[in-house]
Amino acid sequence: MRLEEIRRILNCEVLSGDEDLEQEVVAGCGADLMSDVLAFATPGSVLLTGLTNVQAVRTADVADIKAIVFVRGKLPDREAIELARIKGIPLLATRLTMFEACGRLWAAGLRGQPEQEQPQNAGSVRLHTTV
């Protein structure tokens, strides 16, 4: 799903990275706990979060998160916006709650991980099927 679609579906304000909204994200992740993002997010995802400090952006950078949507009308501080600019991570903000925002993106076809990848146990053999 393109970031521009996400912006439209969630009626987002774009806080930084206006020029990057043609980028595709492969999946979505909703979390306020940064360790959960590190443990469970798929690389190349969009992160929906209510955490607005600079750690949200650092965590996104470390976990290869492509863009962040801040939910519940919360806005990040200046430091977070500045770091996101440096790291090239677009920041968006919506007034919707986490539940509502995740639900709308899921209904529009976005999933927690790319369609063809099912959850699997660490260390198992990865099988790829072409459909």
Next chain:
Amino acid sequence: MPGASVFTQQFEVRGRDFANAGRASTAIKEILKEIGIPPATVRRAAIAAYEAEMNVVLYARKGTVELQVSPREIRLLVRDEGDGIPDIELAMQEGYSTASEEIREMGFGAGMGLPNIRKNADEFRIESVVGQGTELDIRIRL
């Protein structure tokens, strides 16, 4: 000789320095990317480094994160001066945390830090002396 380093860099980490928390790990990530390590491996090392660095910031007085890269592996040595961990087995359990409300409000302290490090490492050793500090040895094979 196994483990002969071709690259070593050490980063200082200060406890409670929230403004700079994560800088060492993002620098490590940049270095590994520049060296040409595959992205999935870079991500594992960056996540392990970040969780370890945050532990120093959140719980210790100060510490260091040392990155060593050899042709065989990425090694992260994280040493801190702090209270130490009385029961490591308990601390390794997912969801176990001694974090304060302040730490949780920052999005950390979910009790996933050490389990996340173990998950992303091929080898993980942790030693702690109560009242002195903790040492992590994280290895990721190349």
